[in-house]
Amino acid sequence: MKLESAIPLRRMAPKPDRPVSFFEFWPGWLFYTPVVAHWILLGLRHGDFSLPTAANPRITTGGLCGESKLSILSQVGLAARDLVAPACGVLAGPHGAEAAEDAMAAAGLRYPVVVKPDIGCNGTGVRLIRDFAALARYMDAFPPGETVVVQHYVDEPHEAGLFYVRHPDEPVGCITSLTIKRPPVVVGDGRSTLRTLILRDERSGLISHLFLERLAAQLDTVPKLGEAVRLVFVGNHCKGSIFQNATDMVTPELTASIDRLAKAMPDFFFGRIDVRFASMAQLRRGLDFRVIEINGAGSEATHVWDPRTRLVDAWRAQFFHYGAAFRIGAANRRRGFASSGVRGMLRHWRNQRRLMAIYPMND
Structure with a gap:
């Protein structure tokens, strides 16, 4: 899955100062209809509509939906553990805030911390918590019996999403997308x-x-x-954050750092790695960043939400990345791994949707 074989991802519209692209806040069904049609064609070609769930076979559904964020972070081995912001998990319920503080102490975490659902997406339920009172309010509002992730707040000024792709037969992966996320x-x-x-x-x-x-x-x-x-804390475009395509800023040094992280996980080949970092110069050198989240087959190359991106190029990027997910899933199938199956995939998706509807509001 060499970078030079990827579609050109940085072809821009002629209006760099456009505040919102005309399709950025389209209804999901409208933007994703061609993507779904492409997925169906790929499923028919490969004989399995759920094949991308085998792209990262050690993660539930390959990270397509319903996966545990904490479980994914815990898979990062010692070779790259220094790159990941520490986190712990706690069940919501009676005395949830007290249990969270106990877990924080055991993990060496202190306020402020970031709290978020263990199962979810699009920044739903993510908050910056500065004291016990705010933690108690959050835990009381969280669905009982579900896991809350409590994570060290990485107090760096910038955030980015880097999309990583590696075919199982290739020794080195590549970064196919780099998006800088700015709060409004x-x-x-x-x-x-x-x-x-x-x-x-x-x-x-x-x-x-x-x-x-x-x-x-x-x-x-x-x-x-x-x-x-x-206006918003969470770095997600559908919550209002501003995304800037910086794919042309990827360097061999940054790629090597992200490749080290990915290879420190068992059989991780495809997904977006969200980081906070000190400066663009240091990020390009592969230095001074901390990973806050690792997303699998359900994640997007988020540069498509840069207001300068043309609709046709956004769709081309989606087609390329989901095509890669199918090809990687097929390679893993040949290695003996199985996909979740359509029923399993839908079961996890429904559970995720159910939970997201009752999570507390994000910051």
């Missing part, structure tokens, strides 16, 4: 309310529905002159 921010003028600042912002005003309900308690406050107000 409005700056106070000392007169306008937060609501007004959001509504008149070039980008946030177009997607204000993503912020107004969650920030309802703060909307009538007046930020000070020059005060920067971050």
Whole structure:
């Protein structure tokens, strides 16, 4: 799965200052209809519609849906453990906050921490927690009996998603996508309310529905002159974060670091690795970053949500990556691994959807 064999991923539209691409917030069924059709064709060709679930055979459904985030992180071996932000898990329920603090102490974690569902996607339920009171409120709102991940807060200024692909027959993988994630921010003028600042912002005003309900308690406050107000914490475009395609910034040094991480996991070949990092210069050298999440076959090459990306190129990127997932799954099938089957895949997807509907709101 050599990088030079991939489709060109950085072909841009002529308007670099476009705040929102015309398809970025389309209904899912509209954007993904060609992707689903392509998936069906690949399933017919390979004789298994669930074959991508064998792309990472040591992960539930290959990381397509319903997988445990904590379980994936725990698979990173000693050879790359230094790259991963420490995390622990705790069951929600009576005295959940106390149990979480005990788990934090055992793992050497201190406030602030990031909490998130063990099963989920799209940043649902992710929050930055600064004290016990906030932790207690979160645990009380979480579905009882489900696992909450408590993770060290990586206080670096930048976040990125790197898509990694390696065919099982190839010794070295490649980074096929690099996306820089930036939080939406409005700056106070000392007169306008937060609501007004959001509504008149070039980008946030177009997607204000993503912020107004969650920030309802703060909307009538007046930020000070020059005060920067971050509108969302989680780095997910469907929650309002801004994505920038930086695939052309990938270097051999960065690829080597991500390859070391991937190979420190058993049979990991395909997925997106989300990191926080100190500077672009250091990231390009493969230094000063920490992994906050590893996603498998269900993850996307998120550069497609850069407002400059053309629709045809977004679809081409989706076709390339899911085609790679099928080819890797087929290679693993020849190695003796089995896919989850369509029923198993749907069972995990339904459970994930059920849980996401009852998780607490994200930051």
